Amino acid sequence: MPDSSKRRLSYAQAVREGLDQAMERDPNVIVIGEGVPDPKTIFNTTAGLREKYGAKRVFDMSLAENGVTGICIGAALSGIRPVMVHQRIDFALLAMDQLVNNAAKWHYMFDGKASVPLVVRMIVGRGWGQGPQHSQSLQSMFAQVPGLKVVMPATAYDAKGMLMAAIEDDNPVIFIEHRWLHHITDAVPEKEYRVPLDRAKVLHQGTDVTVAAFSYMTMEALQAARALASQSVGVEVIDMRSVRPLDIGTVAASVRKTGRLLVADTAFKTGSIAAELISQVVESEFASLKSAPKRVASPDHPTPTSHFMANEYYPDPITIADVVLELAGIERDKIDYPRLQWELRRDGPLDVPNRNFSGPF
Amino acid sequence: MTQTNSLALLHAMLRIRRIEEALAVRYAEQEMRCPMHLCIGQEAIAVGTCAVLSANDVVFGNHRAHGHYLAKGGSLNALVAELYGRSTGCCGGRGGSMHLIDLDAGFLGSTPIVGGTVPLAVGAAWAATLKNENRVSVVFFGDGCFEEGVMHESLNFAALHRLPIIFVCENNEYSVYTRLSERQPERPIYRLAEAHGMASYTGDGNDVEEVLTIAGTAINLARQGNGPQFIELHTYRWREHCGPNFDDDLNYRCETEIENGLKDCPIARFATKLKQSMPTIGAEVERFEAEIREEIALAFDFVLSSPKPSIEDARTGIYA
Numbered sequence: 001m002p003d004s005s006k007r008r009l010s011y012a013q014a015v016r017e018g019l020d021q022a023m024e025r026d027p028n029v030i031v032i033g034e035g036v037p038d039p040k041t042i043f044n045t046t047a048g049l050r051e052k053y054g055a056k057r058v059f060d061m062s063l064a065e066n067g068v069t070g071i072c073i074g075a076a077l078s079g080i081r082p083v084m085v086h087q088r089i090d091f092a093l094l095a096m097d098q099l100v101n102n103a104a105k106w107h108y109m110f111d112g113k114a115s116v117p118l119v120v121r122m123i124v125g126r127g128w129g130q131g132p133q134h135s136q137s138l139q140s141m142f143a144q145v146p147g148l149k150v151v152m153p154a155t156a157y158d159a160k161g162m163l164m165a166a167i168e169d170d171n172p173v174i175f176i177e178h179r180w181l182h183h184i185t186d187a188v189p190e191k192e193y194r195v196p197l198d199r200a201k202v203l204h205q206g207t208d209v210t211v212a213a214f215s216y217m218t219m220e221a222l223q224a225a226r227a228l229a230s231q232s233v234g235v236e237v238i239d240m241r242s243v244r245p246l247d248i249g250t251v252a253a254s255v256r257k258t259g260r261l262l263v264a265d266t267a268f269k270t271g272s273i274a275a276e277l278i279s280q281v282v283e284s285e286f287a288s289l290k291s292a293p294k295r296v297a298s299p300d301h302p303t304p305t306s307h308f309m310a311n312e313y314y315p316d317p318i319t320i321a322d323v324v325l326e327l328a329g330i331e332r333d334k335i336d337y338p339r340l341q342w343e344l345r346r347d348g349p350l351d352v353p354n355r356n357f358s359g360p361f
Numbered sequence: 362m363t364q365t366n367s368l369a370l371l372h373a374m375l376r377i378r379r380i381e382e383a384l385a386v387r388y389a390e391q392e393m394r395c396p397m398h399l400c401i402g403q404e405a406i407a408v409g410t411c412a413v414l415s416a417n418d419v420v421f422g423n424h425r426a427h428g429h430y431l432a433k434g435g436s437l438n439a440l441v442a443e444l445y446g447r448s449t450g451c452c453g454g455r456g457g458s459m460h461l462i463d464l465d466a467g468f469l470g471s472t473p474i475v476g477g478t479v480p481l482a483v484g485a486a487w488a489a490t491l492k493n494e495n496r497v498s499v500v501f502f503g504d505g506c507f508e509e510g511v512m513h514e515s516l517n518f519a520a521l522h523r524l525p526i527i528f529v530c531e532n533n534e535y536s537v538y539t540r541l542s543e544r545q546p547e548r549p550i551y552r553l554a555e556a557h558g559m560a561s562y563t564g565d566g567n568d569v570e571e572v573l574t575i576a577g578t579a580i581n582l583a584r585q586g587n588g589p590q591f592i593e594l595h596t597y598r599w600r601e602h603c604g605p606n607f608d609d610d611l612n613y614r615c616e617t618e619i620e621n622g623l624k625d626c627p628i629a630r631f632a633t634k635l636k637q638s639m640p641t642i643g644a645e646v647e648r649f650e651a652e653i654r655e656e657i658a659l660a661f662d663f664v665l666s667s668p669k670p671s672i673e674d675a676r677t678g679i680y681a
Contacts, residue, residue, distance in 0.1 A: 009511045028492075028493065040372050056491060057491075062514065062517055062518050062519060062521065064511075064514030064518065066480075066511050066514060067480045067483075067510075067511045067513075067514025067515050067517070067518060068480070068514070068518060069480070070477070070479070070480025070481050070483070070484065070511060070515070071480045071481075071483045071487060071515065071518055072482040072483020072484060073480070073481055073484055074421075074480060074481035074482060074483060074485045074486075074487070074488070074498075075484040075485070075487050075488040075491070076483065076484070077469060077470075077481065077485065077488075078419075078469075078479070078488030078489065078492075079488055079492060080484075080488045080491060080492070097474060097477070097511070098477075098480065098511075101472070101474050101477060102472065102474075102477060102481065103579035106470070107679070107680065108455060108458065108678055108679050109452060109456050109460050110452050110455070110456065110462045110470060111451075111452045111453035111455055111456075111678065112463070112678045112681070113451075113452075113462055113464055114464065114469070114470070115681035117681075143633065146679050147393075147679055149680070171680050171681050201613065299502075327603050330518065
């Protein structure tokens with residue numbers, strides 16, 4: 001009998017298993033999205049569900065993001081627990097009216113008389129020329145809206161546990177997956193489990209600099225932290241996991257230890273959730289800070305399609321390591337910088353997912 | 362139709378009319394401090410449609426929803442209290458006139474974003490189908506809604522899944538001050554719904570019997586599994602788009618049009634017609650008037666003695 005604690009699944013398989021177990025447990029859970037039952041099954045995250053649960057619970061979707069979001073809200077108000085999927089988060093912009101004006105407000109504006117148990121999965125694209133309209137990372141737009149919960153699990157373990165928790169939550173939950181996380185494996189128990197939707201998690205201990213990372217940037221931050229650890233620079237990597245609410249407590253506790261904060265975000269820098277996190281930490285932990293916090297995020301211009309431009313668009317583990325060194329006041333000539341660069345280098349094309357990552361995290 | 366049913370329809374329309382007139386009078390006291398869209402002149406549509414619904418059927422409304430809410434059986438006290446921003450309001454003061462709800466009555470909600478509740482009603486019908494529950498869903502909306510993409514997205518989905526929903530378009534020819542001809546090409550709205558693949562009807566929205574007949578047919582067909590039904594009903598908004606007053610001084614509608622509109626009163630028309638077979642109708646109406654006056658007075662008494670919410674009340678309940 002295999003040891004279940006050692007069982008490994010990819011993030012995509014973990015999402016699929018979470019959906020499957022949630023559907024098995026509760027007949028009111030349905031899944032709908034453009035391509036959900038098609039041959040590609042949303043990057044294999046919905047594979048086999050139509051076969052197992054039938055066409056009355058697993059739906060393809062009219063190309064009507066706003067309308068179908070409203071329809072899912074209406075169904076959620078009537079006892080169904082819909083899970084909606086957008087292959088790209090950019091498509092969800094068409095549904096902003098229903099998400100912001102109805103889903104987020106319904107419970108509040110009707111004085112708690114009804115609630116909207118809706119999960120909307122949104123996938124952030126990257127690489128292979130996804131370009132301006134297929135690779136935005138819009139978590140801060142959703143996080144600005146009271147009434148929505150917004151999560152961005154980074155590991156396969158959390159993907160399954162947070163998805164199951166999101167489906168059982170009575171509120172609308174925006175569940176953001178980064179496309180470059182889908183292949184990364186982690187230890188994922190076969191049994192059902194839930195991961196809270198409001199807690200960050202320390203993935204790497206360190207005492208010199210705190211790196212609070214969102215979604216895919218957690219993987220890059222971990223790489224940087226491991227390489228820096230071998231040179232005696234202690235980086236504490238926090239996987240934020242949740243965007244709304246932000247777990248300030250976990251970050252504050254770390255900053256009280258390190259005195260230095262870097263926030264690594266997958267989004268445009270201006271108006272980002274990284275900016276919000278820094279604001280809140282500065283407000284509450286100013287006295288603990290030894291230097292001004294920094295952000296590592298995407299540049300404030302749309303993502304170009306051509307890989308000749310896009311390859312240098314994204315920050316990488318070396319970007320993170322450089323900022324860590326700057327925050328810690330460590331000159332490059334005081335460490336083996338060439339070795340650090342060599343350890344963090346990436347071979348092969350840069351516009352496809354990095355296959356070197358794997359858990360357990 | 363039996364005499365009892367006819368009188369019930371007349372009473373329901375008269376009740377909505379008198380309630381809204383009372384709201385309009387007291388609005389000047391400036392204690393109802395929220396936008397208010399009156400449906401005076403349009404009462405027959407809500408009344409005729411809701412008369413053929415069962416208690417477990419559900420209704421969604423729009424910004425002009427007092428009539429929809431009351432016709433489905435929504436609590437008068439909770440409505441008036443909501444307009445006054447009191448804790449006893451149907452939303453505890455969080456919504457005002459444009460956000461009404463009474464789950465016990467099957468009134469699932471009204472909101473003021475044009476088209477906002479149309480997909481929700483489709484979703485409620487979808488849920489009924491998925492859960493094998495025998496109920497239909499009704500949504501009321503205006504002609505302006507037909508310009509919104511979400512309307513067509515909703516019709517498409519409802520037709521695709523053959524859902525038990527009745528779309529009721531109250532065509533009063535105006536979006537705020539802008540007439541239909543400036544917003545839509547000349548073609549009947551209901552024909553577009555028909556093109557989406559559903560049974561569609563049109564009729565005189567100020568003739569409560571005609572509304573009842575069409576709605577009855579549509580609701581029965583939807584209930585029996587024949588898919589979505591669309592009804593376009595023509596009516597006329599008597600007062601300003603938003604607020605208690607007449608706004609004819611703005612001259613966006615010509616005098617003849619207004620005169621004809623007011624002459625086409627759904628209540629007067631029905632009372633006149635009933636008089637032919639019920640010579641004593643006058644006495645009945647007087648009895649109704651007295652009852653309604655009393656009910657309204659009690660509602661205002663209830664509201665004005667209701668507690669007022671504080672900012673503390675506003676900080677809770679963001680999440681379920």
